[in-house]
Structures are given as structure tokens and as C-alpha cells.
Amino acid sequence: MDITSFLRDNNLSTPFLVLSSIFFLLLVIKLAKPTSSKKLPPGPPGLPIIGNLHQLGRKPHISTAKFAREYGPLISFRLGKQILVVASSPEAAREILRTQDHLLSSRVVPAAFQQPSLIPHSLMWSDANLSWKSLKTLCRTELFSAKALESHSRLREQKLGHLLDFLHIKQGETINMEDVVFITLFNTLTSIIFSRDFLDLKDVHGTRDGLNESLHKIIEYGGNINDFGSFFPIFERFDLQGIRKETVKQYEKTFAYWEDIIEERRVHVNSPTWSSEHARSFLDRMLENKFSNNQIYQLVTEVLVAGTNTTTSLVGWAMTELVRHKEVMSKIAEEIKREVNTDKISDSQLSKLTYLHATIKEALRLHPPVPLLLPHKATETCEVLNYTIPKNSIIFVNLWAMGRDPKVWDDPLSFKPERFIDSKLDFKGQDFELLPFGSGRRICPGMPSGIKSVQLILASVIREFDLVLPNDADPMKLI
Numbered sequence: 455m456d457i458t459s460f461l462r463d464n465n466l467s468t469p470f471l472v473l474s475s476i477f478f479l480l481l482v483i484k485l486a487k488p489t490s491s492k493k494l495p496p497g498p499p500g501l502p503i504i505g506n507l508h509q510l511g512r513k514p515h516i517s518t519a520k521f522a523r524e525y526g527p528l529i530s531f532r533l534g535k536q537i538l539v540v541a542s543s544p545e546a547a548r549e550i551l552r553t554q555d556h557l558l559s560s561r562v563v564p565a566a567f568q569q570p571s572l573i574p575h576s577l578m579w580s581d582a583n584l585s586w587k588s589l590k591t592l593c594r595t596e597l598f599s600a601k602a603l604e605s606h607s608r609l610r611e612q613k614l615g616h617l618l619d620f621l622h623i624k625q626g627e628t629i630n631m632e633d634v635v636f637i638t639l640f641n642t643l644t645s646i647i648f649s650r651d652f653l654d655l656k657d658v659h660g661t662r663d664g665l666n667e668s669l670h671k672i673i674e675y676g677g678n679i680n681d682f683g684s685f686f687p688i689f690e691r692f693d694l695q696g697i698r699k700e701t702v703k704q705y706e707k708t709f710a711y712w713e714d715i716i717e718e719r720r721v722h723v724n725s726p727t728w729s730s731e732h733a734r735s736f737l738d739r740m741l742e743n744k745f746s747n748n749q750i751y752q753l754v755t756e757v758l759v760a761g762t763n764t765t766t767s768l769v770g771w772a773m774t775e776l777v778r779h780k781e782v783m784s785k786i787a788e789e790i791k792r793e794v795n796t797d798k799i800s801d802s803q804l805s806k807l808t809y810l811h812a813t814i815k816e817a818l819r820l821h822p823p824v825p826l827l828l829p830h831k832a833t834e835t836c837e838v839l840n841y842t843i844p845k846n847s848i849i850f851v852n853l854w855a856m857g858r859d860p861k862v863w864d865d866p867l868s869f870k871p872e873r874f875i876d877s878k879l880d881f882k883g884q885d886f887e888l889l890p891f892g893s894g895r896r897i898c899p900g901m902p903s904g905i906k907s908v909q910l911i912l913a914s915v916i917r918e919f920d921l922v923l924p925n926d927a928d929p930m931k932l933i
């Protein structure tokens with residue numbers, strides 16, 4: 455991508471040119487005093503001032519994978535003043551997420567989420583500090599522990615039942631599976647959190663209300679890696695792309711849906727007759743822990759955004775690969791026939807479906823929903839693979855590149871679940887070839903819940919329906 459199209463694509467041409475001429479001199483002076491870059495990992499040469507910003511493109515996991523092929527498994531580049539480091543081999547990932555995890559597990563907050571009243575209550579964007587630890591412990595206990603998953607299984611099965619009923623009614627029609635899976639996952643989570651559904655399968659585009667749209671916008675703004683202000687601190691407060699302003703607008707719309715429910719339950723939880731046994735949702739537990747509205751808004755938004763988007767993407771890619779590889783779909787259907795003899799597949803029967811599990815691992819290898827992990831930040835200067843990672847560098851691990859590397863996998867571009875049969879390789883953060891949920895302190899806390907939902911949805915849909923593309927479309931052309 456050239457600079458002109460980069461500026462045009464990012465709506466920056468006019469304000470950028472005016473402001474850049476004002477601050478040009480200042481930046482040049484600052485850049486003339488480089489930080490210690492002697493032993494930085496190698497990387498592509500950049501331009502003065504903007505560094506490699508113009509080379510990143512819209513799919514940075516793909517552009518940085520190309521750089522890794524040229525410069526090696528640990529590369530560095532510069533976006534404005536900011537140094538970024540990307541690891542693209544299991545060895546480099548192990549050093550970052552295990553050996554130096556204690557120094558490399560802080561976060562950089564994307565512009566979209568830089569809301570001063572909310573960030574102190576963030577699980578996803580706080581540094582790995584004490585309040586992050588206690589939020590994580592609460593979420594582990596109430597949302598993700600084996601006991602919590604067991605107690606949510608009825609809700610998960612109920613929402614899946616709604617999805618299957620809906621698909622039966624629509625049988626023969628064209629359905630965007632990602633839309634309906636998103637709604638199913640969203641309602642499962644909001645039932646666990648608020649004891650309520652918010653979205654309606656019959657209104658997939660959320661035209662009746664704007665919650666669906668607001669959440670998708672928050673996800674979109676949060677994932678904008680070409681977030682200009684973060685790389686040019688001097689421009690940060692101008693919010694040139696309007697990312698912060700737009701996100702605040704969508705946050706406000708989203709929070710308005712929850713405000714009344716929170717207030718209503720707060721009255722119950724604060725009443726003298728309240729006892730812990732009355733708690734019926736995660737909201738009640740947050741209120742028992744004296745969470746403010748802002749704390750609740752932040753945590754709930756993060757859990758909903760992190761839990762729905764990733765899981766939907768995985769189901770979508772798994773279905774795409776199944777449509778491309780009918781023989782894999784048939785093998786899963788046979789396995790379900792052999793192992794499940796009840797009307798509905800329940801949570802507890804999933805562990806018998808080993809071929810389905812291998813298929814999910816294969817989908818995660820080729821299509822990791824978070825292809826670069828979330829950005830980590832170096833709290834101290836440290837060494838990785840004998841290179842120096844300066845303090846405050848932003849660190850990514852390119853799972854997408856590792857999943858397609860012929861040095862790591864045989865025949866990496868083929869979809870072959872068999873590679874995981876009779877293999878001990880798992881995605882739980884111990885095997886650095888396959889890290890779709892990360893590893894170490896920042897490993898995804900929602901992994902057990904996400905995987906259970908994916909297994910249940912895929913198994914039930916494959917058992918009850920034939921997945922085909924509309925109008926005889928070519929499945930190999932799906933992207």
C-alpha cells in the first residue's frame with residue numbers, strides 16, 4: 455500500500471497534512487535521537503517519520519508474515535515512534551509467553567478503549583496488576599470454572615435449542631450462519647450475566663434496536679490497527695480518525711440497555727433480606743462485590759465482545775472448511791451417530807466426539823480468530839532470541855503465520871483433522887505451535903466456554919442439517 459492510499463483509506467489526508475507540517479520539525483528532532491536500536495530484531499526498512507505504517511495494510515497478520523519470511527522469526531518495525539515486535543515461530547512465542555512472560559504481559563490500550571472512567575475496571579486492557587488479578591479470579595470462578603460451566607449447561611443447551619428450531623423453520627432458505635450463531639452466543643452470555651436475552655433470531659440485523667450494530671462497531675473500532683494516535687502520541691489528543699468519539703457514542707448506546715436491569719437488581723442485592731443463595735446471575739455476583747455501574751459496564755462489554763466475536767469466527771471457519779471438505783463432515787456425522795443415542799446432544803456427551811475435536815483444532819490452526827493475539831507491552835527492556843526488546847515495545851505473536859509454516863506443519867495449507875488424531879498437541883497454552891488462546895498470564899480465560907459452545911453448535915447443526923452453499927457457489931472461493 456502506498457502512502458497516498460493509506461492516508462485516503464484512513465480519512466487522514468487533510469488533517470494529517472496540516473498537522474504534520476506544524477509538527478514536522480519537532481518530530482524530526484525527536485527521531486534524530488533514536489532509542490537504543492543496536493540489537494533490535496531485524497525488520498523491513500521504513501520511511502522517515504511514519505516508519506513502516508504504510509506497509510502494514512488492512513491484514514497485518516498477512517503483511518507481517520511476509521516480513522517474517524524475509525527477516526526471520528522475530529522481526530521489529532516502527533509505526534511512528536512506536537516499536538513493534540512480531541514473533542512468528544514456536545520458539546519465539548515460547549520466549550515471549552513463557553520465559554519473559556513476567557515482563558511482556560502488560561497491555562497497550564487501543565484508542566477505541568481509551569476511556570479514562572472505564573480502563574481501571576478492565577480485564578482485557580489493564581496491565582497485569584492486582585485489580586486485573588481479582589477480576590480474573592471472579593470471572594474464573596463465576597463464568598469459566600468447571601463448576602460454572604456445568605451450571606450454565608442448561609442455558610447453553612436452551613439457546614442452542616432456539617437456534618435449531620429457527621433453522622428448522624428456515625430449512626431450504628439461505629441463512630447467514632455467522633449472524634445466527636452470533637445471536638445464539640450473545641443470548642447465552644447475556645442469560646448467564648443478566649438472566650435475559652437481548653437479541654432476536656428473527657431480527658438478525660438488529661433493525662428493531664441498535665444493540666447488535668453498536669457491539670459490532672465497538673469490535674470494529676477496537677480492532678483498527680491503523681490507529682494513528684497510538685503511534686504518534688503528539689496527535690493522540692486530536693482523535694484524528696474519530697475512533698474515540700465514535701466508540702464513546704456506541705458505548706453509551708450499549709450501556710443504556712443494561713442500566714435499568716443493574717439498578718433493579720442492585721435494590722434486591724442491597725436489601726436486608728438478601729442472601730448469597732438468592733444470586734441467580736453473574737450480575738448479582740458483581741453487585742455483591744460492590745461493583746459500580748462503570749465497573750459492570752466495562753467487564754460485561756469485554757466479556758460479550760471477546761466471547762461472541764471470536765467464537766462466531768471459529769464456527770464460521772469450521773463450517774466453511776466442512777463445506778469445502780465433505781468427507782470431513784461425513785466423518786463427524788458418523789461419529790455422532792455412533793456415540794450419541796439421545797434426541798439432543800448434551801454438554802456431557804461432547805468428550806466422546808474426538809474427530810470433531812480434531813476438526814476444531816485444525817480450524818483453529820488455519821484460522822485463529824485472534825491471529826496476532828491481543829497486543830502485549832514490555833514493562834522492561836529484555837532479551838528475546840538474543841535480540842533486545844526495548845521497554846514499552848508492543849509485542850504480537852503471529853499465530854496465523856505459525857499455523858501455515860511448513861517448518862512447523864506437514865502440508866500446512868491442507869485441512870486435515872487427522873493430523874491431530876493420536877497426537878497429544880493441544881491448544882491449552884502448553885504447545886507453542888498451536889496457541890489460538892495465547893499462553894501464560896494473558897491466556898484467554900474464556901477458552902473452556904468458547905470451545906464447549908463451538909463443539910455443541912457444530913455437532914448439533916451437522917447432525918440435523920446438510921450444510922450447502924447457496925446457488926451452487928464454489929466453496930473454494932469462500933474467504
Ligand code: HEM
Binds near residue numbers: 761893903904
Ligand atoms: C474460540 C473462542 C476464543 C478464542 C480463539 C479466544 C482467543 C483469545 C486470545 C488469543 C486472547 C488474547 C491472549 C493474549 O493476548 O495473549 C483472548 C483474551 C481474552 N478472552 Fe478469549 N477467546 C475465545 C473465547 C472467549 C470467550 C468465550 C470469552 C468470554 C466469555 C473470552 C474472554 C476473553 C477475555 C476476557 C480476554 C482478555 C484476558 C486478559 O487480557 O487478561 N474469550 N482470547
